[in-house]
Amino acid sequence: MGHLTYVVMDNQIYGLTTGQTSPTTTTGHKTKSTPRGNTEIPLNPIALAIVAGPTYVARGFSGEPKLLGELIAGAIVHRGFALVDVFCPCVTYNKVNTYAFFKERVYKLEDEGFDPSSMEAALKKAFEWGERIPLGVIYKAEQAIYEDSDPVLKKGPLVKQPLGISRDTMREFIEEMV
Numbered sequence: 001m002g003h004l005t006y007v008v009m010d011n012q013i014y015g016l017t018t019g020q021t022s023p024t025t026t027t028g029h030k031t032k033s034t035p036r037g038n039t040e041i042p043l044n045p046i047a048l049a050i051v052a053g054p055t056y057v058a059r060g061f062s063g064e065p066k067l068l069g070e071l072i073a074g075a076i077v078h079r080g081f082a083l084v085d086v087f088c089p090c091v092t093y094n095k096v097n098t099y100a101f102f103k104e105r106v107y108k109l110e111d112e113g114f115d116p117s118s119m120e121a122a123l124k125k126a127f128e129w130g131e132r133i134p135l136g137v138i139y140k141a142e143q144a145i146y147e148d149s150d151p152v153l154k155k156g157p158l159v160k161q162p163l164g165i166s167r168d169t170m171r172e173f174i175e176e177m178v
Contacts, residue, residue, distance in 0.1 A: 005075040031093070063102060
C-alpha cells in the first residue's frame with residue numbers, strides 16, 4: 001500500500017439522523033434509539049487502527065485546530081496508511097461528550113515526551129479515557145510500502161510516466177513469464 005489518509009470525524013453520535021447511537025457512543029448514553037441508555041461497549045478507532053496495521057495513528061480535537069492541522073498534514077505526508085480520529089462534538093444531539101467535556105480532559109502527548117514508536121505504549125494510550133484523554137500522534141512506524149517494491153512505481157507516479165512499455169521491460173516481462 002502506498003499513501004492513504006483516513007480521517008474519522010468522531011462525534012460519538014449520529015447527528016445527521018437526529019441523534020441515534022453510533023459505534024463510538026459511550027456505554028449508558030441515552031439517545032433516541034437507546035432511551036434506557038446504550039448497552040454496547042463503544043468501538044475504539046485508535047486501538048482498532050493500531051492492531052489493524054496503519055503505521056500512523058493519531059487523535060485530534062476540533063477545539064485544538066493548530067494541533068489537528070499538524071496531525072492531518074503529518075498523516076498526508078506519511079508513507080503508508082494513516083488514520084486520524086478527530087473528536088468533533090455534536091452540539092445538538094450529544095449533551096454528554098461536549099466541547100467543554102473534551103476541553104477539560106484532553107492533553108497533548110508531545111508535551112509529555114511520549115514516544116509513538118512503541119505499539120505497546122500506543123495501545124495503552126488508545127485505552128486512556130476519562131479524566132485524561134490523549135491527543136497527538138499515538139503510533140508511528142516506518143516501513144516499506146508497496147511503491148518501494150514495484151519497479152514501475154519506483155520511477156514515480158504513473159501519471160508522470162510516458163505511456164507504453166520499453167523494449168527492455170517487455171523483454172524482461174516475457175522472460176519472466178516463460
